[in-house]
Amino acid sequence: MKIRVGVFFGGKSVEHEVSVISALQAIASIPADKYEVIPVYITKENEFYTGFECSCIEEYSNIPALIKKSTRCTLMNNEGRVQLMRYPFRKTGSNVISDIDVAFPIVHGTNVEDGTLQGYLKLTGVPYVGCDVTASAVGMDKYVMKTVLKDNGIPVLDCVRFISSDFSEPENVLDRCEEKIGYPVVVKPVNLGSSVGISLAENREELYNSLEDAFRYATVVLVEKAITNLVEINCSVIGNTDTAEASELEQPISFGKILDYTAKYQKGKVTEEEAKAFKEGIDEIVNNPLSIENTLKNDSSIIVSPDGRYVKKGEGIVKYDYSTELTRFDGAKLSRINLSRPAKAAAGMASLSRLIPPNMTEETRAYIRSLAVKAYTVLGCNGLSRIDFMIDKSTNKVYLNEINTIPGSLSFYLWAPLGVKYSVVLDAMIQLALRRSREEEAIEFSFESDILRNFAAKGAKGAKGSKTGGAKSGSKL
Numbered sequence: 001m002k003i004r005v006g007v008f009f010g011g012k013s014v015e016h017e018v019s020v021i022s023a024l025q026a027i028a029s030i031p032a033d034k035y036e037v038i039p040v041y042i043t044k045e046n047e048f049y050t051g052f053e054c055s056c057i058e059e060y061s062n063i064p065a066l067i068k069k070s071t072r073c074t075l076m077n078n079e080g081r082v083q084l085m086r087y088p089f090r091k092t093g094s095n096v097i098s099d100i101d102v103a104f105p106i107v108h109g110t111n112v113e114d115g116t117l118q119g120y121l122k123l124t125g126v127p128y129v130g131c132d133v134t135a136s137a138v139g140m141d142k143y144v145m146k147t148v149l150k151d152n153g154i155p156v157l158d159c160v161r162f163i164s165s166d167f168s169e170p171e172n173v174l175d176r177c178e179e180k181i182g183y184p185v186v187v188k189p190v191n192l193g194s195s196v197g198i199s200l201a202e203n204r205e206e207l208y209n210s211l212e213d214a215f216r217y218a219t220v221v222l223v224e225k226a227i228t229n230l231v232e233i234n235c236s237v238i239g240n241t242d243t244a245e246a247s248e249l250e251q252p253i254s255f256g257k258i259l260d261y262t263a264k265y266q267k268g269k270v271t272e273e274e275a276k277a278f279k280e281g282i283d284e285i286v287n288n289p290l291s292i293e294n295t296l297k298n299d300s301s302i303i304v305s306p307d308g309r310y311v312k313k314g315e316g317i318v319k320y321d322y323s324t325e326l327t328r329f330d331g332a333k334l335s336r337i338n339l340s341r342p343a344k345a346a347a348g349m350a351s352l353s354r355l356i357p358p359n360m361t362e363e364t365r366a367y368i369r370s371l372a373v374k375a376y377t378v379l380g381c382n383g384l385s386r387i388d389f390m391i392d393k394s395t396n397k398v399y400l401n402e403i404n405t406i407p408g409s410l411s412f413y414l415w416a417p418l419g420v421k422y423s424v425v426l427d428a429m430i431q432l433a434l435r436r437s438r439e440e441e442a443i444e445f446s447f448e449s450d451i452l453r454n455f456a457a458k459g460a461k462g463a464k465g466s467k468t469g470g471a472k473s474g475s476k477l
């Protein structure tokens with residue numbers, strides 16, 4: 001019998017739409033011979049819906065219509081079996097839609113990825129893929145995450161943290177930033193994504209404005225040194241904490257992001273000159289020979305954009321069909337992709353957004369990959385995450401910037417260069433979840449039965465806190 005996988009996606013998050021895309025990509029690639037997929041779409045109002053239509057991307061252009069066609073549902077533990085139930089319950093007939101053997105959360109952002117959905121799944125008793133509640137919550141809070149990493153010797157930028165009430169005395173806050181960090185600084189909410197509320201400040205007045213802006217989106221913000229000569233590098237890690245492995249690296253060079261960033265920083269429009277300089281920068285990256293040995297038959301000319309399009313030097317843009325499995329980016333693989341629709345150069349620039357692998361020495365690559373694995377381990381991650389780094393090109397220092405515990409597209413494109421198909425990544429993630437669940441069950445089972453035995457032997461009085469042995473075992477809870 002196939003393993004029934006409930007894929008949960010959407011939710012009350014600004015990254016709702018991205019989650020739908022990530023989830024439907026994954027649903028199309030979960031090996032059908034081994035798993036039966038049950039899609040569970042969480043609306044922005046936190047209602048759950050299931051049904052065939054929930055796995056069809058075109059249905060999401062009209063969500064009210066999709067909801068009408070789908071079945072509202074809820075997850076329940078019925079005598080040890082976790083089941084997706086029709087809701088509201090019908091008076092006659094079965095309300096069970098399907099048993100769920102393992103849940104696969106593919107959600108991004110606050111209210112879902114931050115341990116919220118993981119906690120809900122844990123409470124129902126269903127094994128779930130990916131980071132547990134703690135790792136998800138720590139990963140979402142940039143300040144807490146930095147603190148844990150720093151304590152484990154992983155390089156992060158120093159920062160100061162403020163809560164909104166601190167800002168009632170802004171002069172103190174500004175003084176503290178100047179004393180501890182110095183300009184230029186980056187101000188960011190601790191728990192948001194997609195650059196929301198993030199800005200650069202080069203003097204006291206700008207810092208005040210940046211803080212005011214960040215506090216519009218969050219009650220906790222941090223201020224850290226801005227890296228002005230920045231290269232960003234991302235790495236995915238797969239495994240449980242004891243078996244983590246790093247993927248290939250990527251250098252995001254998103255056109256839109258840099259423009260947004262520049263536009264935001266300068267609080268004005270990007271000039272034609274800046275756009276030209278950026279385009280030249282991209283050309284240089286594309287044309288630069290890679291200094292590290294490439295596992296892809298030394299083909300250094302392939303770039304992948306976030307929507308899965310490849311750019312191959314001299315061939316323009318090619319559209320990648322998600323139903324086609326990734327094997328390797330070699331000649332045979334590329335021939336399976338539709339090469340008949342090369343786009344114009346301008347469109348190519350707009351979507352040209354990542355370089356895999358980046359242009360760096362093998363030593364730096366190995367260092368970053370080892371840092372990624374170490375961070376994954378100390379943060380207690382499971383399943384798969386993407387870890388983002390910043391390199392200060394003026395000093396060549398590498399800093400870990402943040403972890404994405406459920407990255408967009410589950411960063412499948414970082415595994416393909418190592419010869420790992422997306423279906424293999426998904427299979428591994430599900431199997432890791434089942435393994436963790438078996439391990440946890442073993443621990444919890446013996447732990448709980450001991451407590452109950454103690455309570456039963458010593459009586460309810462002990463549990464209320466008298467100075468008996470019962471109070472001691474009670475306090476251990």
Ligand SMILES: Nc1ncnc2c1ncn2[C@@H]1O[C@H](COP(=O)(O)OP(=O)(O)O)[C@@H](O)[C@H]1O
Pocket residue numbers: 157186188192193194195196198224225226227228230232261388401402
């Ligand atoms: N200290 C910094 N110096 C320079 N640029 C930064 C710094 N911190 C963040 N950025 C830029 O802002 C982007 C978003 O910041 P990040 O911390 O990754 O937040 P998010 O969770 O929104 O992705 C980064 O990808 C990087 O381009």
Ligand SMILES: [Mg+2]
Pocket residue numbers: 194388402
């Ligand atoms: Mg980021």
